[in-house]
Amino acid sequence: MSPRIPHHLLTLLCLAASLGARGEGLHNQIDVLLAKDWAAAKVRPAAMSSDPEFLRRLHLDLNGVIPTAAETRAFLEDTHPDKRVRLIDQLLGRPEYSLHMARVFDVMLIERRLPAVKSYDVAVAAWRTYLAEAFAANKPWNALVREVLASDGSDELQPAAVKFYVSRDADPHQLTRDVGRVFLGADLQCAQCHDDPRFSDYKQADYFGIYAFLSRMSFHRDAKLNRSFISEKAVGDVSFTSVFTTEQGKTNPRLPGGEMIADPMLEKGKEYVSAPTSTARGVPVYSRRKQLAEQMPRTETPGFARNLGNRLWAMMLGRGLVHPLDLHHAKNPPSHPAVLSALEQWLVEHRCDIKGCLREIALSRCYQLSSELPAGSEPMADAFAVAPLRGLTPEQMRWSLLRASGRLDASFMRAEEQLKKTKPAEVEAKLKDWHWVKENYEALEKATTTLIAAFTPLPGTDDSKIDPVVDHALFLLNNPKLMDLIKAAPGTAFDRWSAFTNPAAMAEDVYLSIFNRLPLADEAAEVVKIVSATKTAKDRAEALQPLVWGLLLSAEFRFNH
């Protein structure tokens, strides 16, 4: 059975339906609701974004990298009234969308965690391929989560999806916490030891209700196959004691607010498909863990669709409507409850369609506001009345540095040339095929590990609080790997820039490449001044280096704005 085709068709149908209802649509709902909140709180929103602002932001959010100079120029010169809508659909349709989403959801789901024995981890490449495949097919979120929670590493189930468990050493307590945080937006950690005194919504029984789904599992390393699996027992009950009240409880698997799920009665001696031994993993006939995979990823589960809506919103707007993303409870209400409800409702009606939801958010006025402050005021971050300055994630930083310096496109150009020589008939199809695009990104990934390592925070952190620190500055100022990007080499931007004999045209190309906008008059004059005394391309490259380097170090480059 392949679940991919029906999902895909359904998504198309849903997309068609939402397009038909233009003028209504989620994005209009968002705009109306926010306008009401702004009026009530006397908040003046920023103006609409300029074309360059919108273009750069959208490329970073949907494709994970700034646009090229050529793309920038084409968009700025496009006079079609619907050009923003077209760009949204164009970027959502690119292979880079699937690859970018695979990176984003990798960090969201794994949070850069590593198992105690690093070499036991599921390879990043296999896991990212699994995710890219899911996003290329626009697999609904509930289906994706179901696969992730059901996987035990075996070939029948998505084997790479077991990374969610493996990266956490299959530790039931860590997983209980992270299942709550990542999929339901609730951090039940304090409730592990007692009812959370801060939030009446988090009960110790809720924590142990989820824990009971997971408590029978353990990590299993198959030394022969050299692979990691999940082992599970058919027995084991969960009881707990409050450290405050010494009140005791006993629980079967139960989702917060749901009913306890009783284990089926199995004949004694027939509890296992294969019983656990010292070398073999256990596979029970009845798996509580698979019950979690079955029961939790449903839009009926309280918090499930809302958490997705909140996380997609945060991906596009820099912070959640509930913030932090994993602390949804009565004392930390959403900043705009009606907007969150609208997102949740939309996702329920559209079967957790991630791409469709991102499209709606991108279409909203809120997303398309400028990051320039409205005159005389600085609205609070949770008003969403001005586009925030968001530090580029490590991946966005890496790819944007490679793009601005021309390295990314030079590399793809070479791959395309090669393809034209060897398989001319397939060129067009390959360029649209995320597998081919991914292969070519991977080649560059290997060559630029230093670049990303410099910006990557510690294991256990996600991308919601990316802040520049002094280590980044030292890297940007002094690391030889960065120097490689800002010197002339065949096919790079430096070569292109230094070939210009008209300084004004050169200035335009430099600014379109790095800031994705045309230079201001004084900026252009500065470039002209720098290069006017030079005679050869080599001289020009040398003269340009400090300028390009300085621009790459500036806040305008470092932030998604």
Place this chain on the structure above:
Amino acid sequence: MQTSLTRRQAIARLAGAAGTAAFAPSAIATSARRKQLLVLFLSGGASQLETWDPKPGTKFGGPFRAINTSLDGVRIGELLPHTAKIMHRLAVVRSVNSNLPDHEKGHYAIQAGRLAPGYPVLGSAVANLLEQPGDVLPGYITLRRAGPKAYTDTGDAGFLGAKYEGVRVIDGLPPENLMVPAGINAAALQSRDAVRRAADQRFLRSHAKAPINGYSTTFDQARALMQRREIFDLQAESPKDIERYGRHDFGKNCMLARRLLEAGVPCVRVVHFDWDAHQDNFYWHQMRCAEFDRTFVTLLDDLEQRGMLEHTLVVVTGEMGRTPQINNLGGRDHWGRAWSVAMAGCGIKQGIVHGATNDLGTEVKEHEVGIGDLFHTYLTALGIDSSADYDLNGQTNPIADPAAKPIKAVLA
């Protein structure tokens, strides 16, 4: 991510660096007057029963004796013989009830002085609150051995932002990339920096200031570190002094901490690992205390001799204590209900023991102290009004938990 340079190589490279601004002694003299903070963090949770609050001969007391100290009538664990001789200079709180028997939560909450997430930890908070115009060195530097325990770095600056993040110095290695790249002339570097600053000035005119200034600050910090990288060179210390501090990672980090404080870094934290003795608690505490005891006293002596202790608050804490009950592996487990914290230096009364636990050490008996109280106390000792608010873009947030208060009894 393992760095390819050994410490020795890195230092050799630094020592060979040409054209670096010398580490000016005058800078020490002028910057040393300000109040400073040193946190010695016993990560994993030291046992109060083997250290500050022994209960020898009782049900949970364990095998070690208690010894007399320089403070009349006060006894501490025999594993801290050097510390016992300087008890008259310390303030020890024996009645901490944090009720957080968890590493990750404890690490954050003990250092942030509250449970609610998103607040700056002590080092970041003090870096912000003691900041002076013209400061360029990072406000907070945290020193530790490379270790698998990522939670030692959780928390950090919270809503204060990147500028107040603890700069991590791992295994005494200076931050990477302190050297100007080869083959680039000084004029090009100057011109690069001028371009960056001009671009940021233009971007600042119409955009939110905090993130842009925060980013810009990281470049100022980078330059300051590049100019003063000699701070990290322990080779400048005599072998005798290195011996006094101890040749283990904690000793070296404490020596480096002293150098950083001397150079004017406002807040420094040294993490001492491996106190999480779920098995063989008594063996482990022998090992850990032996390292801690001598180094701690050496460090305090040095700070005092150099006239630094009067303006430097020293805090000795972990994220929790350990259970009085001894488990069947001879270990003590996580425990937050009755444990101890020690302080010395700036703003702290000398030679005082505050609060007490019951005879078995299972509960606080008098003067119970919470994590918020400790946080208020540290700030007050540093001359900071702990009842004040942070004011960030018009959003006010109490510096310390308003429901808690400073412990007057330990404040000078």
